[in-house]
Amino acid sequence: xxxxxxxxxxxxxxxxxxxxxxxxxxxxxxxxxxxxxxxxxxxxxxxxxxxxxxxxxxxxxxxxxxxxxxxxxxxxxxxxxxxxxxxxxxxxxxxxxxxxxxxxxxxxxxxxxxxxxxxxxxxxxxxxxxxxxxxxxxxxxxxxxxxxxxxxxxxxxxxxxxxxxxxxxxxxxxxxxxxxxxxxxxxxxxxxxxxxxxxxxxxxxxxxxxxxxxxxxxxxxxxxxxxxxxxxxxxxxxxxxxxxxxxxxxxxxxxxxxxxxxxxxxxxxxxxxxxxxxxxxxxxxxxxxxxxxxxxxxxxxxxxxxxx
Amino acid sequence: xxxxxxxxxxxxxxxxxxxxxxxxxxxxxxxxxxxxxxxxxxxxxxxxxxxxxxxxxxxxxxxxxxxxxxxxxxxxxxxxxxxxxxxxxxxxxxxxxxxxxxxxxxxxxxxxxxxxxxxxxxxxxxxxxxxxxxxxxxxxxxxxxxxxxxxxxxxxxxxxxxxxxxxxxxxxxxxxxxxxxxxxxxxxxxxxxxxxxxxxxxxxxxxxxxxxxxxxxxxxxxxxxxxxxxxxxxxxxxxxxxxxxxxxxxxxxxxxxxxxxxxxxxxxxxxxxxxxxxxxxxxxxxxxxxxxxxxxxxxxxxxxxxxxxxxxxxxxxxxxxxxxxxxxxxxxxxxxxxxxxxxxxxxxxxxxxxxxxxxxxxxxxxxxxxxxxxxxxxxxxxxxxxxxxxxxxxxxxxxxxxxxxxxxxxxxxxxxxxxxxxxxxxxxxxxxxxxxxxxxxxxxxxxxxxxxxxxxxxxxxxxxxxxxxxxxxxxxxxxxxxxxxxxxxxxxxxxxxxxxxxxxxxxxxxxxxxxxxxxxxxxxxxxxxxxxxxxxxxxx
Numbered sequence: 001x002x003x004x005x006x007x008x009x010x011x012x013x014x015x016x017x018x019x020x021x022x023x024x025x026x027x028x029x030x031x032x033x034x035x036x037x038x039x040x041x042x043x044x045x046x047x048x049x050x051x052x053x054x055x056x057x058x059x060x061x062x063x064x065x066x067x068x069x070x071x072x073x074x075x076x077x078x079x080x081x082x083x084x085x086x087x088x089x090x091x092x093x094x095x096x097x098x099x100x101x102x103x104x105x106x107x108x109x110x111x112x113x114x115x116x117x118x119x120x121x122x123x124x125x126x127x128x129x130x131x132x133x134x135x136x137x138x139x140x141x142x143x144x145x146x147x148x149x150x151x152x153x154x155x156x157x158x159x160x161x162x163x164x165x166x167x168x169x170x171x172x173x174x175x176x177x178x179x180x181x182x183x184x185x186x187x188x189x190x191x192x193x194x195x196x197x198x199x200x201x202x203x204x205x206x207x208x209x210x211x212x213x214x215x216x217x218x219x220x221x222x223x224x225x226x227x228x229x230x231x232x233x234x235x236x237x238x239x240x241x242x243x244x245x246x247x248x249x250x251x252x253x254x255x256x257x258x259x260x261x262x263x264x265x266x267x268x269x270x271x272x273x274x275x276x277x278x279x280x281x282x283x284x285x286x287x288x289x290x291x292x293x294x295x296x297x298x299x300x301x302x303x304x305x306x307x308x
Numbered sequence: 309x310x311x312x313x314x315x316x317x318x319x320x321x322x323x324x325x326x327x328x329x330x331x332x333x334x335x336x337x338x339x340x341x342x343x344x345x346x347x348x349x350x351x352x353x354x355x356x357x358x359x360x361x362x363x364x365x366x367x368x369x370x371x372x373x374x375x376x377x378x379x380x381x382x383x384x385x386x387x388x389x390x391x392x393x394x395x396x397x398x399x400x401x402x403x404x405x406x407x408x409x410x411x412x413x414x415x416x417x418x419x420x421x422x423x424x425x426x427x428x429x430x431x432x433x434x435x436x437x438x439x440x441x442x443x444x445x446x447x448x449x450x451x452x453x454x455x456x457x458x459x460x461x462x463x464x465x466x467x468x469x470x471x472x473x474x475x476x477x478x479x480x481x482x483x484x485x486x487x488x489x490x491x492x493x494x495x496x497x498x499x500x501x502x503x504x505x506x507x508x509x510x511x512x513x514x515x516x517x518x519x520x521x522x523x524x525x526x527x528x529x530x531x532x533x534x535x536x537x538x539x540x541x542x543x544x545x546x547x548x549x550x551x552x553x554x555x556x557x558x559x560x561x562x563x564x565x566x567x568x569x570x571x572x573x574x575x576x577x578x579x580x581x582x583x584x585x586x587x588x589x590x591x592x593x594x595x596x597x598x599x600x601x602x603x604x605x606x607x608x609x610x611x612x613x614x615x616x617x618x619x620x621x622x623x624x625x626x627x628x629x630x631x632x633x634x635x636x637x638x639x640x641x642x643x644x645x646x647x648x649x650x651x652x653x654x655x656x657x658x659x660x661x662x663x664x665x666x667x668x669x670x671x672x673x674x675x676x677x678x679x680x681x682x683x684x685x686x687x688x689x690x691x692x693x694x695x696x697x698x699x700x701x702x703x704x705x706x707x708x709x710x711x712x713x714x715x716x717x718x719x720x721x722x723x724x725x726x727x728x729x730x731x732x733x734x735x736x737x738x739x740x741x742x743x744x745x746x747x748x749x750x751x752x753x754x755x756x757x758x759x760x761x762x763x764x765x766x767x768x769x770x771x772x773x774x775x776x777x778x779x780x781x782x783x784x785x786x787x788x789x790x791x792x793x794x795x796x797x798x799x800x801x802x803x804x805x806x807x808x809x810x811x812x813x814x815x816x817x818x819x820x821x822x823x824x825x826x827x828x829x830x831x832x833x834x835x836x837x838x839x840x841x842x843x844x845x846x847x848x
Binding site for chain 2: 030031032033039040041042043044045046047048050051052054055083084090093094149152153156157160163168253254256258262269
């Protein structure tokens with residue numbers, strides 16, 4: 001398995017180079033001028049704009065700009081924004097916020113989603129099952145920003161249980177509401193996923209055998225049935241961890257959190273190529289690692305799966 | 309065996325996940341929840357575009373912070389008049405050589421005395437192209453500016469403008485390259501504040517924790533996208549007039565969220581109520597709102613310089629007369645705008661109510677007549693460009709509908725992704741249609757509504773995107789610059805304004821209004837030039 005992990009990690013390098021180049025091209029192709037963007041609605045002074053353009057190599061062709069960027073990255077320099085801040089500083093400032101938000105959301109959706117799915121599968125057709133089905137349907141169909149605003153109004157403004165926005169109160173108070181909003185849709189999907197694959201497992205031969213052997217119910221459900229039902233769920237969770245990090249754009253905006261999502265949106269708007277590339281690369285890395293962990297977990301869940 | 313091993317795996321994964329989420333648990337900031345009694349006021353701003361260097365701050369978000377941290381030579385009072393701040397007196401005989409005496413007692417927050425040299429150094433830095441400061445062109449009136457701006461690829465031969473001279477510690481002599489009567493007014497802009505010696509040693513570090521000479525000093529560093537915390541500077545000469553003990557600039561990316569925070573009592577001041585809050589803000593914030601004219605003007609512009617169809621003034625006037633400004637102000641903007649009737653904002657000395665007259669009043673019959681007389685547009689088609697990122701869709705579409713109905717034109721509203729993409733297309737002479745435009749003042753003077761938007765010079769480095777040129781207009785501006793008194797200057801600027809009203813290079817459509825709100829922690833406050841006047845803030 002060690003060789004498998006090393007091979008997978010080595011694959012990351014070409015993926016990263018490819019991804020950074022593609023993103024760089026995409027941002028390059030967007031219309032709009034980053035130096036004019038610095039001046040907002042007023043016209044940038046032509047002389048100053050020209051000096052800034054030369055300083056940031058903006059007059060050079062795409063491949064040269066990419067070369068400036070990527071050679072910087074290999075010497076450990078992520079470059080600077082067009083208003084002179086180090087990108088590494090921005091990332092280290094903002095990544096923790098998104099990481100905390102994403103992992104909180106991840107924990108919420110994994111725990112609540114799986115538990116709701118199991119309960120619903122065990123009580124199939126009963127009242128509880130219907131509650132879960134309706135609730136998940138509602139969560140899937142409400143747009144994120146609507147859900148976020150409703151929670152803000154209810155818990156932040158009316159009941160004053162949590163802050164309305166910002167991260168001043170730190171974890172968990174400031175993070176709990178946005179994390180729930182961020183987790184909501186995936187949580188509903190997971191509950192449904194667990195429900196259907198559990199339903200299948202419960203009826204399987206090996207579960208009947210386990211029950212016939214006289215094993216306690218908790219062990220039959222928790223180990224025999226659940227473990228086999230987890231493969232699709234783990235696959236989904238793995239992909240979702242990456243998606244949570246990137247998908248925080250709307251949530252972070254609604255709750256005014258200074259995370260990567262907001263920075264990514266802002267940098268895209270300002271045409272800050274190096275920042276966009278840096279942040280997306282980071283997200284891709286998280287995605288790749290999450291997927292590697294998922295693949296390794298398959299072997300844990302199903303002993304028949306082995307890696308060479 | 310296998311089971312035990314895999315259980316361990318899952319357990320490790322779970323621990324990692326939990327550990328990572330818990331790691332920031334202690335990060336709670338105790339400075340929040342300001343409480344009613346401690347005199348600290350929180351204010352909404354957006355993330356400043358650049359770090360907090362005065363000469364590199366050309367927008368209102370950072371401008372608000374600079375205004376609290378620094379005091380310049382002149383400032384605005386509650387009625388938008390320019391009054392002396394750090395200047396004891398400003399004197400001139402010919403509007404060209406200005407002698408400015410400084411008040412004593414001002415120190416920077418690190419204890420350094422503010423002298424005439426502090427201004428000279430700061431302005432020389434701001435005007436030098438090597439430093440690529442956003443407000444660089446504002447210094448262009450000062451003699452010697454061109455030496456510091458030889459152009460791209462060339463190095464300035466000196467780093468000092470010949471027009472700046474610190475006669476002694478408290479006397480500053482400024483020579484301009486030509487007469488400019490609005491100079492004291494221009495000095496109220498935040499780019500003209502003094503800088504301490506510490507700045508020049510480390511401009512980058514300074515931008516994260518500026519040392520000013522104003523009523524408030526930084527408390528810690530600029531926390532990007534979160535907040536800028538300041539506390540009152542006790543050695544400020546007018547400190548006794550300021551009730552507020554500190555200002556906490558809270559940074560929001562979304563005005564809707566800021567509004568919710570204001571209503572919930574987590575924020576004390578919001579200068580721009582978002583559209584979502586406009587229908588209810590007077591009820592949400594009883595007796596805690598401010599509604600007054602703001603400094604900005606919204607226009608519809610035409611690419612006169614390369615689209616022949618728009619070169620006829622009657623055509624532009626016909627379009628102007630077919631627009632129902634009142635409906636747009638009331639229905640589309642819910643009262644957050646007022647119909648424009650001049651090129652100069654109502655808060656500025658020189659504004660004349662109804663100056664635009666018939667030209668800005670809905671008159672369908674006359675509009676039709678003028679349109680016919682002008683020869684009309686090719687194919688009776690008009691395109692209206694706007695940037696889709698700034699909430700302009702609704703009013704542009706309303707104008708499109710009105711023109712369609714009133715003039716029988718085929719009007720299409722054309723969204724551009726960003727304002728810059730319109731500007732790029734205009735510069736490249738690619739875009740043939742009309743476009744939305746706006747101007748907000750840098751300093752409260754009629755001149756600032758004319759020269760930077762409509763003069764010949766403004767084609768290259770201002771907001772004259774239509775390429776309008778009128779020599780009479782240029783001459784009247786110069787006359788205004790040379791006028792011996794402020795009143796005379798205003799008269800000439802008004803005459804220049806009349807030329808514009810006749811030619812209508814841009815159609816003035818609406819004036820912005822300031823719709824602000826504050827929390828119950830504040831009893832009253834005044835705003836001028838989109839900045840809170842800190843000595844007028846009274847706490848309850």
